Amino acid sequence: MLELRNVSFEIQDENGQKRILKNIQLKIDDKKFVVITGPNGSGKSTMAKLIAGIEKPTSGQIFFNGDDITDWNITKRAQAGISFAFQQPVRFKGITVKDLISLASDNNKLSTNDVCKYLSEVGLCAVDYVNREIDASLSGGELKRIEIATIIARQVTKLAVFDEPEAGIDLWSFHKLIRVFEKMHKEQQRSILIISHQERILNIADEIVLIADGSVRKTGTKEDVLPELMNVDGGCDFFKEDGVK
């Protein structure tokens, strides 16, 4: 179980101290599928980074499976089973898709077949990608799917955090992506935390957390939260117009 206890995060900008997250209380029970949604700039990505250890809270505590992990670094949290898929995946010169997935799986003898298995789950024809470098030659959508494959490959994962996994992914692949999340959740019994605006992702969540202006506005099922989502100031034009962004 992951718990954020009274977590706040502040940054210093030209106007002085700015609070990005305010006294966040959040619990994600084991095997739960939770989606965090809310307008742009509401602090969702920051929250994901706090969970992965990329940012440290200004105040408050984070617990994971009974341990206070507030002061744990990124590596220790990853080794404890927290996986994090970046919103904007990182490019590497010289590191191939196979290298990265092998590192993720913590198995340097991973066979090409195994890598292919992970890649086909995210809808990539593996033969074309296994030996490609993760550099500027890959498109944003390809990178995004490889990023998700690295999370699938991490056998130690207990909690998988995805920051806007749908961004840059085409409609056809999106179906596969939904299946990836469902499989991770139902078959592999992992806890899933997804930051998303996508209605179809909201549809499969056990619980939705609405964040607005740095605070948890509402937690509950889709039926509970969606009406509130429409009322959030400013941020939800996408929802009012088309139903989805």
Place this chain on the structure above:
Amino acid sequence: MMDEIQKSLLEKIADLHGVPEGAYNIRSNSKSIGRVSTENIEITPKVNKDGIDIRIKAGTKNEAVHIPVIMDKSGLKELVYNDFYIGEGADVTIVAGCGIHCSGDDGSEHDGIHTFYVGKNARVKYIEKHYGEGDGLGERIMNPTTIVEINDGGYMEMETTQIRGIDSTKRETKATLKKNAVFVVKEKLLTHGRQFAETAFAVELDGENSSTNVVSRAVARDTSKQIFLAKIHGNNKCHGHSECDAIIMDEANISAIPEITANHVEANLIHEAAIGKIAGEQLIKLMTLGLTEKEAEAQIINGFLK
């Protein structure tokens, strides 16, 4: 007979376990300790100076020549001339390389001047690795000069690697290309400690439709210093591209000085140079996969220089 140190050096620089197949010349501590010619590849010692001539017959296909140099005595200083004559239409791989194991305090220096005459429509892959080891105080120095003349339609690819162990190196590569000739360079360089490395490439694109691509990837750590110079002169209708991509760490120092000169209206020349530290987000991504910061750094550098 080679001892264990010599065998290990040979493996490091030429991926060789013992004596190679095909034509070879193994030079150890300034003497040839093994030389074999084949029907198509003849290796002969020079008469008036130190070094060898390698003559590859026209039309020779899929053959390789190994000419490794190993030094495990300190206090040696040598200058060697090796000339390669690659016959018309041949397609060969040449593996050179120098490994120094220096356990004394006097230092060792190997300076080699390699000249390649690449015949019409011939293809050459030239692989060269430099490596140094040993706990002596003596400096390990290598100054390779490579002179390349590529005839009409010829192709040469030069893969040169120096990872660790060489205290000082000054590499000079000069190439002249005739009609439709192609010269490709892939350089990989890692310096550490107080090492110094300078590499200077000068390519004359004389022939119509000749082209070159000079690509260097380098990592400088500790207080090491690197200078990369690439000059491309487009003297005809041609394509030229040079690229230096470097990672700087610690208190190292790197200069990249590209130069392109067009002497013909249809010369098409590009240079790129970038120096920067390892991107923080790259480290973070690998750490989210469970690697420590040090392990992440090693993976990024290994990949970059692969």
